[in-house]
Amino acid sequence: xxxxxxxxxxxxxxxxxxxxxxxxxxxxxxxxxxxxxxxxxxxxxxxxxxxxxxxxxxxxxxxxxxxxxxxxxxxxxxxxxxxxxxxxxxxxxxxxxxxxxxxxxxxxxxxxxxxxxxxxxxxxxxxxxxxxxxxxxxxxxxxxxxxxxxxxxxxxxxxxxxxxxxxxxxxxxxxxxxxxxxxxxxxxxxxxxxxxxxxxxxxxxxxxxxxxxxxxxxxxxxxxxxxxxxxxxxxxxxxxxxxxxxxxxxxxxxxxxxxxxxxxxxxxxxxxxxxxxxxxxxxxxxxxxxxxxxxxxxxxxxxxxxxxxxxxxxxxxxxxxxxxxxxxxxxxxxxxxxxxxxxxxxxxxxxxxxxxxxx
Amino acid sequence: xxxxxxxxxxxxxxxxxxxxxxxxxxxxxxxxxxxxxxxxxxxxxxxxxxxxxxxxxxxxxxxxxxxxxxxxxxxxxxxxxxxxxxxxxxxxxxxxxxxxxxxxxxxxxxxxxxxxxxxxxxxxxxxxxxxxxxxxxxxxxxxxxxxxxxxxxxxxxxxxxxxxxxxxxxxxxxxxxxxxxxxxxxxxxxxxxxxxxxxxxxxxxxxxxxxxxxxxxxxxxxxxxxxxxxxxxxxxxxxxxxxxxxxxxxxxxxxxxxxxxxxxxxxxxxxxxxxxxxxxxxxxxxxxxxxxxxxxxxxxxxxxxxxxxxxxxxxxxxxxxxxxxxxxxxxxxxxxxxxxxxxxxxxxxxxxxxxxxxxxxxxxxxxxxxx
Numbered sequence: 001x002x003x004x005x006x007x008x009x010x011x012x013x014x015x016x017x018x019x020x021x022x023x024x025x026x027x028x029x030x031x032x033x034x035x036x037x038x039x040x041x042x043x044x045x046x047x048x049x050x051x052x053x054x055x056x057x058x059x060x061x062x063x064x065x066x067x068x069x070x071x072x073x074x075x076x077x078x079x080x081x082x083x084x085x086x087x088x089x090x091x092x093x094x095x096x097x098x099x100x101x102x103x104x105x106x107x108x109x110x111x112x113x114x115x116x117x118x119x120x121x122x123x124x125x126x127x128x129x130x131x132x133x134x135x136x137x138x139x140x141x142x143x144x145x146x147x148x149x150x151x152x153x154x155x156x157x158x159x160x161x162x163x164x165x166x167x168x169x170x171x172x173x174x175x176x177x178x179x180x181x182x183x184x185x186x187x188x189x190x191x192x193x194x195x196x197x198x199x200x201x202x203x204x205x206x207x208x209x210x211x212x213x214x215x216x217x218x219x220x221x222x223x224x225x226x227x228x229x230x231x232x233x234x235x236x237x238x239x240x241x242x243x244x245x246x247x248x249x250x251x252x253x254x255x256x257x258x259x260x261x262x263x264x265x266x267x268x269x270x271x272x273x274x275x276x277x278x279x280x281x282x283x284x285x286x287x288x289x290x291x292x293x294x295x296x297x298x299x300x301x302x303x304x305x306x307x308x309x310x311x312x313x314x315x316x317x318x319x320x321x322x323x324x325x326x327x328x329x330x331x332x333x334x335x336x337x338x339x340x341x342x343x344x345x346x347x348x349x350x351x352x353x354x355x356x357x358x359x
Numbered sequence: 360x361x362x363x364x365x366x367x368x369x370x371x372x373x374x375x376x377x378x379x380x381x382x383x384x385x386x387x388x389x390x391x392x393x394x395x396x397x398x399x400x401x402x403x404x405x406x407x408x409x410x411x412x413x414x415x416x417x418x419x420x421x422x423x424x425x426x427x428x429x430x431x432x433x434x435x436x437x438x439x440x441x442x443x444x445x446x447x448x449x450x451x452x453x454x455x456x457x458x459x460x461x462x463x464x465x466x467x468x469x470x471x472x473x474x475x476x477x478x479x480x481x482x483x484x485x486x487x488x489x490x491x492x493x494x495x496x497x498x499x500x501x502x503x504x505x506x507x508x509x510x511x512x513x514x515x516x517x518x519x520x521x522x523x524x525x526x527x528x529x530x531x532x533x534x535x536x537x538x539x540x541x542x543x544x545x546x547x548x549x550x551x552x553x554x555x556x557x558x559x560x561x562x563x564x565x566x567x568x569x570x571x572x573x574x575x576x577x578x579x580x581x582x583x584x585x586x587x588x589x590x591x592x593x594x595x596x597x598x599x600x601x602x603x604x605x606x607x608x609x610x611x612x613x614x615x616x617x618x619x620x621x622x623x624x625x626x627x628x629x630x631x632x633x634x635x636x637x638x639x640x641x642x643x644x645x646x647x648x649x650x651x652x653x654x655x656x657x658x659x660x661x662x663x664x665x666x667x668x669x670x671x672x673x674x675x676x677x678x679x680x681x682x683x684x685x686x687x688x689x690x691x692x693x694x695x696x697x698x699x700x701x702x703x704x705x706x707x708x709x710x711x712x713x714x715x716x717x718x719x720x721x722x723x724x725x726x727x728x729x730x
Contacts, residue, residue, distance in 0.1 A: 025598055034597055036382075036590075042669030077458055146501040150452040156382050168618060168671035169708050174423050177587035180594045181618040186667040221667040290713050297716075301655075309655040310723045317720035321712035 005227045008199045011065075013054045016047070017198065018191040022182065026051065029180075030058040035127070037152055039137070039163045039176065042184035045222030048164050051184060052133060055162075060091040060126055076106050086111075091120075092131040098139035105144040108134075112148070116155030131160050138165035145172045152178050186221030189213075195223060196230055205234070218247050252287045253295060260299025267341035272334070279333050289329035293320050293336060300340060308347055315339045383593045384586050387561055392433045395426050396585060397553035401544045405434055412438070412489035416514060416523045418538060420530040421546030424584030427526045428497055430546075435493050440486035446475050447488075452497035462509040466494060470513055470521040492521045499525040500532035507534045514540050548583025551575075557585060558592060567596045568607060576610035580617040591616050620670045625678045631661040632726045635688060658722045662715065672714040676704055676721060689729060696728035 010016045013023045013030075029035055040048045056064045067089050074082040082103055087094040095111060097104035112132060120128050134140075140148075152161055152175075161179075168176055187195070193212050200207045211233070219226035229247055259278050262271060282292050297316040301309045319336040323329050389395045392402050392409075401419075408414045419427040432450075439447045449469045451457060474492050496502070514523055514537070525541060527533060549557075555574050562569040569592070581588035594616050595608045614621065665675065683689065683697045704721040708714065 029597060032597055032600065036594055036597065041671065043667055046669060077460070143501065146498055150497060153382065153385060156385065167714055169673040169714065170711055176618070177424065177581075177584060177590060180590075181616060183615075183618065183669050185669040220663075290716075294713065294716060306655060310727060313655075313716070313719055313723060317707070317712070317716045320716050321707040321710055324711045 003228070004199055004203065004231045005224055008202055008227075009050055010054060011057060013051075013058050016051070016054060017195050018187045019047075019184065022051070022184065023054075026055045026182075027058060030055055033127070035059065035129070035160055036180040037156075037161045037163075037178055038182055039165070039168065039171070039179035040182045040184055041165050041168050043186045043221060044166060045219075045224040045226075046184045046186040047223060048184045049135075051182075052162055052164060056092055056131060056133075059131070060089075063125075064089045064091050066090070074100075074103075074106050074110055076103050082106065091125060091127070092133060094133040094135065096135040097144060098136045102141055104141055105147050108140075108144045108147050109151075112151050112155070112159070112161075116151065116159045119158055129158055129160050131162060133162045133164065135164050137163035138167055138170040140171075142172065145175055149174050149178070187223055188221075189216050192216045192219065192221075192223060192226055196226060199227060199230065203234075214247060252282060252285065252292075255282060256292060256295040257299040260296050260303070263296070263300055263337060263340055264303045264344070267345045272338060272341070275337050276330075276334055279330060279337075283330060283333075289323055289333060290320050293323070293333060304344065305347065308343060311343055312340055315343075383561060383565070383589050387564075387589065389426070389429050389433045391437055392430060395430050395433065396557050397549045398426055398430065398546055401430065401546065404544070405430070409434075409437060409487060412487045414438075414489070414491070414493075414522045416518070416541040417525070418530070418533065418541035418543045419524065419526045419546060420528065420533075420543065422548050422584065423528060424581070424586035424588075425546040425548060426585065427546050431493075431495055431524050431526060435495070438486065438493075439488055440482070440484065442481055443475075443486070443488055447492045448495065449492070450495045450497065457496075457502055457506060459503070459506045459509050462506045462513070466510070467513055469494060470517040472520075474520055490520070493524060494521060495524045495526065497526045498528075500527035500529045504534060507537050511536050511540070549585050550583075551578045554578050554581070554583070554585055554588060558588060561589065561592065565596065567600075570607070572610050573608050573613060576613040580613060580619055587617075618671060618674060620674055620678055624665065624668070624670070625675070625682060628661055628665060628675070628722075629679065629682050631657055632722055633730050634683065634686065634725075654726075655723070658726055659719060662719045662722055666715045666718065672718050673705065673708055675718060676701055676708070679721070679725075683725065693728050697725050700724035700728070 013027050016023050040052060042048055053064075067087055070086045070088060072084050072086055074084060076082060080103070082100045084095065084097075084100060084107055093111070093115060095107065097107045100107055115130050115132055120130060148161070163171070163175075163179060165171065168181070193216055196207055196212050196215065207230070215226050215229050215233070218229065232248065255278070259275055259282075262275055262278075265271075279292065283289060293316055297312060301312055304312065315336055319332045319339075323332040326332060392405050395402055417431070419431065421427055435448045436444060449466070451461075451466070469492065472492070474490055499507075510523070523541070525533060525537065530538065530543070555578060558574055558577060559569065573595075577588040577591055581591065591613055595612050598612060598616075599606050599608050611621075680698070680701050684694060686694070689697075700721055704717050707717050707720075
């Protein structure tokens with residue numbers, strides 16, 4: 001019994017529901033025998049991975065579905081051992097090099113060289129090359145990306161690379177210029193509704209119009225989330241009447257909104273201590289700090305005066321960026337909270353802030 | 360002592376093993392230095408070295424896709440010919456391990472070998488084959504400081520029998536002592552005319568119909584990077600060939616492949632930020648858009664839409680920047696405020712900050728600056 005997300009995941013390019021143009025393009029590329037390196041990018045839950053799998057199926061046939069999971073050990077130059085999980089079939093190999101952090105370069109070099117230097121031995125294979133799928137390519141380090149550059153050109157006859165990432169901003173230009181870019185946009189509301197209807201039909205029930213619309217609005221373009229919510233709702237309440245339903249927000253989200261409320265209600269040192277405890281709570285539950293700051297900022301912005309909104313977002317952006325460079329997330333979260341409180345208070349008492357802005 | 364040879368051998372074997380599916384970038388890599396596009400000065404200097412067979416240490420630098428690697432590969436092939444190429448040239452790039460230990464062992468070992476006797480060229484041509492070897496360090500700016508420092512003395516000690524060629528994008532990342540040992544060659548971005556002649560040459564060789572508009576779209580998206588424009592051309596031709604019946608390549612195909620955000624989207628975003636858009640079509644859009652929510656919520660809504668479409672943040676910023684800087688009505692003060700905002704956003708994005716937050720930040724600051 002698998003989740004609906006997996007159960008009804010399209011297996012071939014023909015089953016995909018939206019972005020017809022993209023599917024046609026992928027099919028054509030797979031058929032042409034002249035397959036380039038590719039870079040799939042787009043927001044999460046938009047169907048990047050599904051499209052990659054479908055393309056692989058189109059390229060190699062059923063053989064790619066026979067997956068085996070391997071654990072490989074790599075050795076860094078400083079003799080440290082790295083364990084990496086690899087998913088592979090006879091025709092392709094999937095890696096997530098960002099798992100090993102700063103040592104991803106070693107993994108990239110080793111694996112690509114190994115694949116590149118062995119030719120396809122299976123004579124019945126449809127293509128002469130193997131495919132390397134690199135997930136989360138945007139978290140590759142500079143070094144690893146540099147290592148990819150020449151390899152991508154040199155070993156083109158034996159290997160193709162498919163990169164999968166959320167944005168292209170963090171990939172260096174030489175990599176981008178070597179790949180065919182494939183933008184996978186998030187589905188729009190109608191397309192998501194179609195997919196929800198389709199899944200519901202396959203499961204043998206119908207979704208009321210209102211419920212579907214609510215789920216779509218809540219998911220914000222993330223189809224995976226929409227399907228998970230749909231399944232959860234179905235489990236809670238079998239007839240899916242929209243009046244009786246509330247889409248359960250994840251705990252951390254409500255928690256973040258609570259923090260936002262606290263910030264707006266009262267601006268005192270004592271309140272900062274309380275907020276701090278809550279922030280720690282969120283962080284210890286492995287909610288990424290940038291998600292925390294974004295959600296709280298969203299919550300705060302809802303409740304304050306128009307003229308303050310831009311400033312609050314401005315400081316959220318600044319502290320979020322500092323958080324990435326810095327080491328200890330909690331400092332920056334707290335600094336932002338204090339900043340917001342002082343902004344709010346100054347606004348209330350009408351004190352001119354211009355003199356303080358720069359410091 | 361030939362443990363480096365398998366690598367070199369394989370590398371050159373790969374180059375010759377060319378099925379028809381080779382990327383055009385490799386297929387049309389210049390065979391001789393005279394084929395190199397648009398770098399007249401560098402080529403003129405290097406041509407002299409072919410006749411005099413004396414070569415200084417060299418440092419090639421310049422933006423990607425301007426022919427640095429191609430030039431040195433073509434030069435060494437012309438110097439040594441295919442048979443001696445393997446034993447005389449060591450090519451290392453960032454995909455090879457290049458820490459300090461490799462510099463000490465592999466490079467040093469290669470550098471101190473006496474060059475082997477010249478093998479008789481199998482293709483009947485005569486090559487100058489001067490009595491030294493060449494070490495090509497591609498992408499040298501990704502070598503560590505220590506590794507570069509270790510090269511210093513090696514370069515001097517074996518200068519008689521080994522010449523080094525460093526290839527990099529940013530000359531500032533090469534430590535000063537190394538840079539001063541080399542004669543520097545700057546590769547400039549290709550001018551539109553040589554890019555276009557090269558592209559049409561390839562188009563003719565591959566027998567694909569290409570219009571002038573497509574070529575100009577390629578040039579404008581690739582910004583002087585020849586490799587990028589060739590790759591785009593190849594991808595576009597793949598796409599057009601594989602549909603049935605084969606369709607012609609259009610400029611919008613090129614834009615989609617290049618990951619450029621369509622102008623309409625950018626204009627729309629600019630309108631939401633309160634910038635008057637110029638073209639007539641956009642004017643109409645702007646008029647109808649007037650009653651929409653302006654201010655913070657309007658901007659935020661627009662940003663969310665754009666992020667959902669999956670466009671890359673840096674691309675949006677750079678295109679929005681173009682719109683604003685070339686805008687005829689905004690005054691200098693407004694433009695400079697916007698430019699300041701873009702600079703900060705770009706820095707933050709490079710540091711890996713959250714895209715949605717920072718696009719929103721850019722939007723809000725531009726909104727504030729122009730209102």
